[in-house]
Amino acid sequence: MDLNIKNKNALVCGSTQGIGKATAMALATEGVNVTLVARNREKLKEVLAELPQPKNHSYIVADFANPRDLQEQVIKFIERNHGFHILINNTGGPRSGEILTASLDEFDNAFTMHLKCNHVLAQATIPFMKAEGFGRIVNIISTSVKEPIPGLGVSNTIRGAVGNWSKTLSVELGAFGITVNNVLPGFTETERLAEIIKIKASHEDKTIEEMTEIMKSYAPAKRFAKPEETANVITFLASEAASYVNGINVPVDGGRTKSL
Numbered sequence: 001m002d003l004n005i006k007n008k009n010a011l012v013c014g015s016t017q018g019i020g021k022a023t024a025m026a027l028a029t030e031g032v033n034v035t036l037v038a039r040n041r042e043k044l045k046e047v048l049a050e051l052p053q054p055k056n057h058s059y060i061v062a063d064f065a066n067p068r069d070l071q072e073q074v075i076k077f078i079e080r081n082h083g084f085h086i087l088i089n090n091t092g093g094p095r096s097g098e099i100l101t102a103s104l105d106e107f108d109n110a111f112t113m114h115l116k117c118n119h120v121l122a123q124a125t126i127p128f129m130k131a132e133g134f135g136r137i138v139n140i141i142s143t144s145v146k147e148p149i150p151g152l153g154v155s156n157t158i159r160g161a162v163g164n165w166s167k168t169l170s171v172e173l174g175a176f177g178i179t180v181n182n183v184l185p186g187f188t189e190t191e192r193l194a195e196i197i198k199i200k201a202s203h204e205d206k207t208i209e210e211m212t213e214i215m216k217s218y219a220p221a222k223r224f225a226k227p228e229e230t231a232n233v234i235t236f237l238a239s240e241a242a243s244y245v246n247g248i249n250v251p252v253d254g255g256r257t258k259s260l
Contacts, residue, residue: 003239006031010086016043018190020090022227026235028052039063064091064113071120083128086238089118090140099153110158135178136238143184143257170247179246181237186253188225221254
């Protein structure tokens with residue numbers, strides 16, 4: 001299948017590790033000019049050097065704890081370089097824990113890093129998408145949008161808000177050739193999953209190995225996903241081939257989510 005996105009420009013957030021990095025690699029392989037976004041300059045340089053060459057790849061240093069600065073950095077980049085046809089919204093999840101014990105600051109921080117940052121990035125990139133008559137916004141969220149995950153109280157709450165923001169935006173932008181979709185990763189081999197396994201193992205008095213096998217058993221596939229498997233779905237949704245797919249949640253979880 002020809003995804004027909006060669007020479008498109010993509011802004012990929014949280015792209016120095018995990019699903020974000022895998023997505024940057026997948027898009028670059030399809031001939032997309034990728035701009036990486038994260039807060040660690042050295043890691044950004046390392047990933048930039050790994051992207052398929054020669055392409056017009058670049059990076060932006062920004063901290064998702066400060067959405068106004070993030071938006072300003074992206075707008076400056078657009079003014080000096082080029083706009084973006086593709087926006088991949090992605091950032092690390094909130095701290096694990098039961099919702100009743102969560103502080104107000106935890107909710108504020110998560111809302112800022114996820115919903116506010118997604119919003120300012122959309123505002124910065126959509127004018128170019130409208131002018132081009134082509135745009136793809138893919139938000140990497142969580143299966144908790146469909147089924148809350150025990151022990152991830154703040155994450156469940158904020159991910160749901162992002163899902164509804166995304167659906168609303170998809171309705172507003174559909175007439176401009178812009179689609180907005182959510183990818184809901186299941187248990188994926190990332191640093192985030194390793195942290196969750198460690199915490200759950202401690203709480204349930206099990207070894208990390210035992211908890212790993214228990215969590216693998218939750219999915220019919222009986223294994224964790226590779227970041228590249230999720231990145232492939234994201235890349236499809238970011239392509240011309242998915243032009244009539246809009247406003248949906250796509251679980252990539254090996255069948256673990258029981259709801260339709």
